[in-house]
Amino acid sequence: MRTNYNVLIVDDIIENIQIAMSILKEESYDFSFAKTGEDALVLLQKNYFDLILLDIMMPGIDGYEVCRRIQKDPRISDIPVIFLTAKADTDSMAKGFEVGGVDYITKPFYADEFLARVKTHIELYKAKTLLQDNNLSLQHKMKMQRTRILTELESSQKDMIYILTELVESVSDETRNHIQRVSEYSRLLAHHHIALSKEDEETIFFAAPLHDIGKMAISEEILNKRTPLSEEEFKIIKTHTTVAHNYLKAGSRKIMKAADFIAHQHHERWDGSGYPNALKGEQIHIFGRMVALADVFDALTHKLVYKEAWSIEESCAYILEHSGSQFDPYLVEIFKENMDEFIEISKT
Secondary structure, three states: OOOOOOEEEOHHHHHHHHHHHHHHHOOEEEEEEEOOOOHHHHHHOOOOEEEEEEEEEOOOOOHHHHHHHHOOOOOOOOEEEEEEOOOOHHHHHHHHHHHHOOEEEEEOOHHHHHHHHHHHHHHHHHHHHHHOOOHHHHHHHHHHHHHHHHHHHHHHHHHHHHHHHHHHHHOOOOHHHHHHHHHHHHHHHHHHOOOOOOHHHHHHHHHHHHHOOHHOOHHHEEEEEOOOOOHHHHHHHHOHHHHHHHHHOOOOOOOHHHHHHHHHOOOOOOOOOOOOOOOOHHOOHHHHHHHHHHHHHHHOOOOOOOOOOOHHHHHHHHHHHHOOOOOOOHHHHHHHHHHHHHHHOOOO
């Protein structure tokens, strides 16, 4: 039986996280933290937690929405969620319980009350878990079987992606090395991203090749046109993101889900001026943001049917110049700090 329990703290204010951590240290709890709801959901997919301390007012998706998404995921829906907030009104509290929270602690935290509530809900969660111990042997067998099935499915996904990539290459004059380089750039960005894991690196590497899968639906006359596109032709080619989403949205495995986000969102822009849905900032999935930068950098540094290659210096300057407008500023910082590696990939 475990004696240490892992708590996830979610708050966009680092000082609040530090206060919560300092209190939790008194009882030797293990803990992780996230500064956005999006990052919290990523951590919940990769780690086991016994309790979630969740701020309500955060940029991007707020605590209520994070809790709703947790409740919809059967793998994590039973983890108790305690809301932390300065909002002490009845309506806010009622909404917290409505979306699935088990308790509500107002800021500032009082250490004794804070620890008591954390301990109570972890004990309740532990008791619930202990009731399931009689089924551990069966669960272990089922887990082993599930792992085997998932491994086989993942292998099948990779085979399918290879086939689909070959199809994309057959309709475009410029995709073969482009697809491979975009995958390498994207994996490099994931490798240096503080919130992503080795598994995320592998996922984006295998999903990124499908970023232009929707172009299979665009005529070769438009796709490989050597003169500027007309306004109507540009409207047509922009539909490839939605076409791809319609292809991929039914996929339930992680690589296909990642490919859906990428194909659908890699033309969105950080400032909301992209397409197809004018998503802004962290509304754009992190994989979509990564491939957006990787795709543009590769397009700039290589000759295409409608343009000559830019120099490395011009291409790098473009990425840096469009930080915070076209590209996620944090990803641009990763690009800047590891520019030599990006340039080396561009030569392949």
